[in-house]
Amino acid sequence: MSSPPYNPQTTPVRRKAAVAVIVRQQRLLVIRRSQKVAAPGKLCFPGGGILPDETEHDAVVREIAEEMGVMCFPQQKIWHSQTSWGTEVAWWSADIAADAQLQINEEEVAEFFWLHPTQLHAHADLLPSNHEFLTAWKLAKFTIAGFSDPFVPLADG
């Protein structure tokens, strides 16, 4: 029997995740997922599943430390969504030190980039739920500090 179509009201939430939206000079910290995890090779933000009894805030701190080798400072929750595969995702703005040296955990992360939202939006490998996040941002459902006009390409590319 085929499964019923995805409906955010009735599709059960299978797991919860928290991700970090980290900004530096009008660019977002973006990772390419390793070949060893789900959705291999896709681009998304650093983050991951929330452990039982863990807060979203603490999950962001733990996941960024595990994946990127740095301490981050979650600022505020900016968005909440449910993916078509049933994961509830909490999107948190977060800071890292200006001189932080990122050291990826290659088990989970293949590489990282700093991309402007227009570059991320146009990227063929972006995780679909992150497209939805960018669309919500474009529709001004939330704002993110540090951007003058997030959907106009930067003059210097």
Ligand SMILES: Nc1nc2c([nH]c(=O)n2[C@@H]2O[C@H](COP(=O)(O)OP(=O)(O)OP(=O)(O)O)[C@@H](O)[C@H]2O)c(=O)[nH]1
């Ligand atoms: N890391 C990350 N996960 C995201 C993003 N957007 C999004 O929908 N997700 C979803 O959030 C969930 C957590 O992702 P993950 O696979 O990175 O988590 P994890 O490392 O803790 O994996 P695990 O819990 O299976 O070990 C997945 O369902 C993933 O598709 C994003 O920008 N970054």
